[in-house]
Amino acid sequence: MSDYRPPFSLTGEIVTRVAEIGEMLGRFELRLEREDPLRLRRINRIRTVTGSLAIEGNTLSEAQITAILDGKRVIAPPREIQEARNALAAYERMPAWDPLRESDLLDAHRLLMLGLLDSAGSYRPGGVGVMAGEQVLHMAPPANQVPRLMADLLAWLAATEDHPLIASSVFHYEFEFIHPFADGNGRIGRLWQTLLLSRWQPLFANLPVESLIHRHQAAYYRAIQLSTEQTDSAPFIGFMLTMIRDALRENLAPQVGPHVTPQVEALLRALHGEMSREHLQAALGLADRKSFRQRYLIPALQAGWIERTLPGKPQSRLQKYRLSEQGGMVLAALRDSDKTEGKR
Incomplete structure (x- = not known):
């Protein structure tokens, strides 16, 4: 069994965010119970898919993705429509996957990239770089190292006693560092962190963290880059926990304010x-x-x-x-x- 442990340190910011999120989860649960849970889950699922795809350059709006979910005709680039259909299907199937099982990870990639990538569901055969627009943030490890690196990462994830908020963020960063697929790594990384968190606390399946990440996309890439430069994923952990906290805040805020004339x-x-x-x-x-x-x-x-x-x-x-x-x-x-x- 591998004794691999991803390098990360616990900062004061990380400890504070974990405490803040824990306190807010109870109030979020009460809101789900008080309001129409199916309607709220639907709205947040649409926001999640819209945000995650927008990070990758998809231009579909929440209204268009809602129409796709409802089976209505949408006039948009066929690839973007396919990306939305795939993502909606993947988040719908998410509860059936085991986040520690490599075959489920490959199945998720196959579904997310169906009709978009010839190697959907398989690790990449060649080299690839982590990009932010035209900027190369990181050259991923060689393709022949990917199976071993992923096996080590999943083994650590199964054995770790770190808090799920921290462990899921570490996994997300390490997954992006390895960049195991030819395309779709960002989408899978975000999906898998949501899956990991929802196994700890089911409420996370209904929290649109991806929409917050999209609004802070530049900071998302900076956190990845800084973690790589420091060989310590603490910057990325802090960023992700801040996004989770802020997503909870938005969902707990009154929906009608003085700006509604x-x-x-x-x-x-x-x-x-x-x-x-x-x-x-x-x-x-x-x-x-x-x-x-x-x-x-x-x-x-x-x-x-x-x-x-x-x-x-x-x-x-x-x-x-x-x-x-x-x-x-x-x-x-x-x-x-x-x-x-x-x-x-």
């Missing part, structure tokens, strides 16, 4: 299905078209709470509007507030 609130409540501008304005009982656009429609669009049915043709006479996933969350929070305050 009475006008936008009225529009969200009036919007049912897909409605034209004229229909919406009539539903609100507004005669002034300019006031409707400036005080109701545009702020709701800019906040991302409603979306156009024809986003590429904003001036089309066939244009209609519908709630986005985020808008649905805001509306649900408004209705929860109604119940709390005893409103009809």
Whole structure:
């Protein structure tokens, strides 16, 4: 049995983040119990897939990935649609995989890269570099070393007594360092950390950490690079734990704040299905078209709470509007507030 141990140190930041996350998990569980768990899980799964794919350059929006999940037709590059379908299928199958089993890791890669990579489900046959745009961050170990390195890493993971938050982050970094596949390493690394964490605490299966990583993508690559330069994955562990903490904070924050104006609130409540501008304005009982656009429609669009049915043709006479996933969350929070305050 290998006695390999990845090099990492425990900093004050890491210890603090572990404590913060532990305290917040209980409140996140209460929120899942209080709200519609299926709806919240669906929204967060879509955010997870959107964020993880966006890191790799996929341009599909949350609305488009929602449409793909619902089996609707989406006009977008075929490769990006295939990436989304694969990722949705992989996260759906995730609970069936054992994070310590190499065959399951290969199966996950096969599913994630189906129709995208000839060697899907197999370790890379040649050399590869870890890239951030055009910049080479790291030249991965030779291909003939990959099976041994992965075996050592999985053996350590099975034996380690380190906290799951730390061990999963170490695995994520070491996996990216080895870069065992010709493509799809980032997606698999993020998926596998989520799987590891969900085996410790099932709530992690419903936490969209990937969307936070996407928003801090440059820092993600810097943490990988700094860990490589220091031969110590502490910078990457600290970064990942910060992303997990911040994802929990976002999911625990009130969904409706003072920035939801009475006008936008009225529009969200009036919007049912897909409605034209004229229909919406009539539903609100507004005669002034300019006031409707400036005080109701545009702020709701800019906040991302409603979306156009024809986003590429904003001036089309066939244009209609519908709630986005985020808008649905805001509306649900408004209705929860109604119940709390005893409103009809």
